Amino acid sequence: MERDSFVVHCPYCGRRNRVPVRKLRENPLCGNCRKPLDIRPEFLKPVDVGDADFSREVLHSSGPVLAAFWSPRCPYCRQLLPLLDETAAGYGGRIKVARIDTDRNPATASLFSIEGVPTVILFREGRAVKRMVGVLSLDEIDRNIKAVLNP
Ligand SMILES: [Zn+2]
Incomplete structure (x- = not known):
């Protein structure tokens, strides 16, 4: 759509x-x-990132990145997807929202010790600064982003 x-x-x-x-x-x-x-029009929608480009797209990205680890098999993850769309749009692309399908990208999931999905990690300058595990509301995502960006 x-x-x-x-x-x-x-x-x-x-x-x-x-x-x-x-x-x-x-x-x-x-x-x-x-x-x-x-x-930043290029980040108004979430971008799909995988093992091959995680380092470039997330760790070496200029600006903060909200990285959502998810699986298409997980119903809670499917509920999260529209919230990721809202987050990318609501911040005008100033936060890059990356989606990582853990079924297809096991190396990245393992590197960040993802034990359950959904897990959302906020990265700044290549460092994981906030980790959110489980079902999230848009308000919680917002609160976490604002806590990290405007301390
Ligand atoms: Zn204004």
């Missing part, structure tokens, strides 16, 4: 702005405070 707009939180005042897809690349401003929304 393609979106025709994204709801993006302003990084300055927090106001939610609905931005039509055709405006994403035009440096849109916040309707409330008029500051730029700093959208």
